[in-house]
Amino acid sequence: MQAVVLAAGQGTRLRPLTEEKPKGLVEVDGRPILTHCFEQLAALDAEELIVVVGYRAGDIVDHYGEAFRDIPITYTRQEEQLGLAHALNTVEEHVDGEFMLMLGDNVFEANLEDVVRRQRESRVDAAFLVEEVPYEEASRYGVCDTNGYGEITDVIEKPDDPPSNLVMTGFYTFSPAIFHATQLVEPSDRGEYELSDAIDLLIQSGRTIDAIGLDGWRIDVGYPEDRDEAERRLQEIAGNEPSTEAVHGTNDD
Template sequence: MKALVLAGGSGTRLRPITHTSAKQLVPVANKPVLFYGLEAIAAAGIRDVGIVVGETQAEIETAVGDGSDLGLDVTYLRQEAPLGLAHAVLIARDYLGDDDFVMYLGDNFIIGGINALVDRFKAERPTAQIMLTRVPDPRSFGVAEMDARGRVVRLEEKPEIPKSDLALVGVYLFTSAVHGIVAELKPSWRGELEITDAIQGLIDAGRRVEATVISGYWKDTGNVDDMLEVNRLVLESLEPAVRGQVDENSELIGRVVIEEGASVRDSRIVGPALIGPGTLVADSYVGPFTSIGADCAISDSEIEYSIVLSRSSITGVRRVEASLIGRDVEVTPAPNTPRAHRLLLGDHSKVQISS
């Protein structure tokens, strides 16, 4: 079995971060979200991985390399434009050959990995196996309609009127039979080759498509709120560790990790929280569910429930919450300027001004 990892999207919902960085490389607990998927693939016993890349190819290649550090053998497959998930399968045809494969969306996060899913696929041998989860608003997802026996009967991409609340999770398993269907697909109303249409084609052809409804945790980390939520979840599993320096005037509470080369002075850190290597925290408060990247500086400030990427500084700021701060950012207080109210009031007016 091979893996096909999709890492070619532009990440418009995470701009401006993704103007200068691939969305799959935005870190969760100081590790790119893409790496969680690659580690899950390796843990499932899959070695050969094709990564579909676009305009951020160079950055992703620099981060992942040949995959050997993760126990993988990585091949990069260029997709000239984001023309749909099934289009990624189309361009990967020669690489995949006649092998079974798992397709994994590189910006998705699934707790618990994919071992059980892969084992079930190998044991039961359906033509395709998909993962579903219940969502409050299915209109932003591919949606599955099930019959009374729990079998998938219809799939629809981002429907205006969903037939169910079961959304497709970004992990799919296929035999080589899917290639014949993909080769005949026509672009959808979005101008893309939809993977939902490919799976529907398998169903219409009488092929067996199995679905697993997961009750565990899944997120498409395509926006800031989801990134912060996944960061929170990962940080909750931290084991406390102090590999850097913490002075006697500082206090660490709960699950806090201070990486090697980091320094904490006259500060209070309440976990779960992660302080990256080479980072200085001085005269500050770092609250729960915060990860701070490498070589940052947090001084005379307060920050909580946030992600700070490498080489950024926050100085003299009260208070930062629920924020995603990119690389090489400087956050400082606004200058104190004279404040004045300019008024034009009619006769007999009554005005209350908060000073």
Template sequence: MKALVLAGGSGVRLRPFTHSTPKQLIPLANKPVLEHVITHVRELGVTEICLLTGDWADAISAAMGDGSRFGVNLTYLRQDRPLGLAHAVQTARPFLGDDDFLMYLGDNILADADGTVAGIVGEFRERRPAAGLVVQKVADPRAYGVAEVDTSGSVLQLVEKPTQPRTDLAVVGLYYFTAAIHGATDAITPSARGELEITDAVQWLISRGDEVVARQYSGFWQDVGRADDVLQCNRWLLGELRTDVRGEIDPASELRGQVVIEPGARVVRSCIEGPVIIGTGTLVEDSRVGPGTSIGRDCVVRSTHLSDSVVLQGAHICTPRGLRNSLVGRFATIGLGEEGDPSYRLVIGDHARIQMTVL
């Protein structure tokens, strides 16, 4: 079995952050989103993976390489325009051939700590339905593909973003397909928004009488489409870390809870309350770093208080009132200005400079 990981999204809802960083490479617990996805795919038993990219193809291939450091083989293909998930399957046909495959949305995080997803995928691989869907109950299913499922788990109907959903079962960003899906993607026509919808392709299989099954997953699942989503995923993944201190901690500092201090990082006269990860080469001095915070490599955090935030490589932060619920881009500088109030929430991109002063 192979895997198709879709990594072509532009991240419009995360701008201006994604003007300089593709959302698939935003670090969560100091690892890019795609690294979490590829690691999960490998844990599901698949090592032949195609990354389907878009405008960020060069940045993604530079970051992920050939996959050997993750224990997989990566192949890269490019989807020139975002014409839908079914079109993505068509684009990847040279890689997929007639093999069974998983399709995984590359901006989704599934924290499969208890192996539920692995069990579902294992069942799909043994049973080999034309399509297998992972679904989850959601409060408002109107933003998702929505499945109507009978008591045996057979999918009766699948509708994309219905205005009046018939169920609360949303399709999670992980699909199983046999080669039957290729006939379906060739048979459907673009939707009203001009895309070849994977939901239409799956519905085509259902209408033809092919077996389409769904299994329910109740664990953590979130895409990284918005700033709040990034912070939520980061919090969850940090909570899965085990304490690992390999950097330098001076006697005046205190660590509490789950804390990862990477090699070469230094903590000076500071309090770190986990779950927190501090990257290689970073200095934290005279500061408090609170739960839900990941700080990338080669940063300087001085005389401030950070909590529930994601700070990328090379950022410099020095503001007495601190930051919370914030995203700070690579090599951004947040410091003191001559006047004005401090900010409590920031989403700033690479190389930005923010100055704040307490009146």
């Protein structure tokens, strides 16, 4: 499959780490967040990386160039950061069939291959990696409801009163049907074109979306302390002791 990576955001919550670089180039355990994403997608046999850039786009293009480990990179630009569905619309002309989608601010150590396998073998319209989080944290994410068959029946973006604690993790597979839905989405109360609203349109049209439970962990690197936690976990995997910088954070990367 091709793989789409959304990396256009400003990363305002990550400041001061993003004052002089885009969020995707903030380093986690010595490598940019996007490098972690690209490595995961390479391990899933991505045939092309389609990267949506925006804030400090030139920094990302200059860093990675035209390929990552012999996987060609195509860049599209989201001129205004108007939501994930808006960002996804920029890649439609470059996508040939079913594809992977990863949010470019996540670090995974998880069963991503199970999501890809479900898409390939079951021919569903989409499959999402989901996880259970504490209820008090669910309002930070897109919250899912599922039926007894493990199919997603509803998605609500950052609800004030979450109907469940099952949330999307930032890794998905889609059929091209998602593009028709993203084009129909209206701006939300936040003024953004929400991916969750496009997904809801897919569900309402009778499309099948499967939920795959997270086996492992992921860190949504939204704040400096999230970067520190991701570093700590990666260093544990590598058998290294976390450095003082990893625990307390620095502003020099």
